[in-house]
Amino acid sequence: MRETTRRIRASGGQAQPIPVDGVELFALCDGYLNVDMSRFPDVVRGIGDALAAADGQDLDDLAISVNAFLIRTPDRLCLVDAGDGKRRGDQLGQLPLALQRAGHKPEEVTDLLLTHLHGDHAAGLAKDGAPAFPNAKLHVAAEEIAFWRAPEKLDELQSVQLPFAEAALRLYADRLVVIRPGEEVLPGVTVRALPGHTPGQVGFLLGQRDPVLLSADVLHLPALQVQHPEWGFLFDADRAGARAMRQQLLAEAAESGLRLAGAHIPFPGVIRILAGAGGLSFETAGG
Template sequence: MLVSRRHFLATAAAGIALPQRLWSASRIESGAMQVETLSDGHLVLPVDFVFGGMPETELAPILARHGIAGGALEPPCNVTLLRDGSRTILFDVGAGADFMPTAGRLSEALDALDLSPEEVTHVLFTHGHPDHLWGLLDEFDEPLFANARHMMGRAEFDYWMDPDTASTIGEARQSFAAGARRRLGAIADRISLFEDGEAVLPGVTARLTPGHTPGHMAFLIDAADPMMILGDAVTNPHVNFERPDWPSPSDQDAELAAETRVGLLDQLSADGLILVGFHLPEGGIGRVERAAKGYRYLPG
C-alpha cells in the first residue's frame, strides 16, 4: 500500500502537498518477517558538518562522482519497521515536530500504512540523537507509542541521562543533550535497558557500534536473509563507504566512529548481510561489497 485513500483525501482537502516518500520506501520479506523503511522526511545539513577536515584533494573526486557540489546535504531519514505476525517493532521514532521542519513525518507514514501508534509493540533505539529520538512524545508530552515496550542500550541511556553531558558534549550539541534527557526522563520508569551482545528480543541481537554516540547500537536480525539495522554507524552512501577510515565531524567521537565503521563494513561485506541504514538513499536497504580502498553501497 502507498498512501491510504483516507489520508490522501484529507490532505488534498486541506490543500497540503504530500511530503516526498511519505510511505513505505523499501521493503524486504524474509520468511514470515517483513521489514520496511518508512520516511520521516529528511535533514538539511551543512556540507562541513559531514565532510569537514577530510583531505580535500581525495575528497573532491568522490563528491563529484556523487553529484555533490557544495551547499547543503539533504540525507533521508529511514525509520525501520519490522513485522512478523505477532510483533510490530520500530527501530527509532524519528525527529518529531521540534527538530527540523523537513523531518518528523513518521506519524504520517504510519497513517499511510493504516498502522496506528497503538499497534506498535516494541520500540528499539539505536541512539539518542534528535532525528532518532525526538519523535518519542506526542503534543501532550506523553509517549506516542503508548502500548510499546521501549528499549535502549544501557550505556546510551546513561550518557543522555547524565546531567554532566550538557556541559561536555560541546556547544553545538547542547540542545541534543537537553532534548534527549527530557524525552528519556518521560519514560525512565518503563524503559528496558540492555547490553552489547544481548538478545534483546527473539531474533534481535544488539551490537555495540560506538563513536557516533558513546553507546550507539546496531541490531542484527536473525532471518532467512540475515540483516543489520545500522542506525548512524554509517551515515552516508559515498565517503563512509569509499573511505570509511576518514573521521567525520558528524560523529561525536570521530576517530572511534571511523574505527567502528571499518570493522562493521568488513563484517557486512564478508558475511553478505543485508544492511538497513537510517540516512542511506532509496529506502536505505541494500548490501555492501569491497571496492578499491574501501567499499561500495548497493541499494535494493
C-alpha cells in the same frame, strides 16, 4: 537538483518493505536533513565533490535521509528509532504518515527500539509533551542511558542533543527496558554494540539466510564514507572510535555480504558493501 537529492527529498512519509526472513521489515522515511559539508569536517574537497556528484549529491546542498524501521512479528509491532518529530518544519517528522502508509497507528506500536538518543532518532518519541506512542515500551542500551545521565561529561555538541535524550527517558520512564549487546530483544532480533557515534549506540541484527543489520549512525553518507570511512560526522561523540567502528563494520560487511540498513543511508536505506580493486563501493540491497 541532482537525481539522488531529488529522490531523497521526495521520499518523506514513505514506507517500503525490505525482504528478510523471520520477521516483516519496513523502512519508514521521516524526511531529510538539508546540510552542507560542514557536517563532514574531515572531507577533502575535490575528492569529496567527485564522490558526491557520482552519487547524485552536491556537497554544498546535501539531502541526508532520516529513516526509521518497522519490525512486524505475529504479536509485536516494533519501531526502530522514531524520527525527528515536528521540530524543523515539514522536511522531517513524516514518520507518522509512513507508519500509516504501512497500515498502522501509533497506538498499535508495542515496542520502541532506540539505536541511540540523538534528536533525529528520539525527538519523534514525543508529541505535544506526551509520549507519541502511548502503549509502547522503550528499549535503550544500558551504556546509552548512562551516557546521557552524566550531562556534566558531555561536550558542547552532545549537549545540544541532551534535551531529546532526557525527554525520551522521562516520558517513557515507567516502561523503560534496559537492553544489552548480545541480547535477543524480540524473537529474531539481536542487539549488537556499535559504539563511537555515541558510546552506547547499538544496532539490531535480523534474518538468517541474507541477514540485515540495522546499523544506526555508523554511516551518515555512504557516497562519501564507504570509500573514506576516516571521514567522520560532526556529531560523532568519539571521532576516533566512530571511525574505527565504521572501518570495522564496512570490512566485515564486504567480507560476509551482510546487508547494512541505516538511519541515514538513502531511503529505503539498505546497501551491500562490495570490495574491488579500487577499494570499497556499495549497491542498494533491498526495499
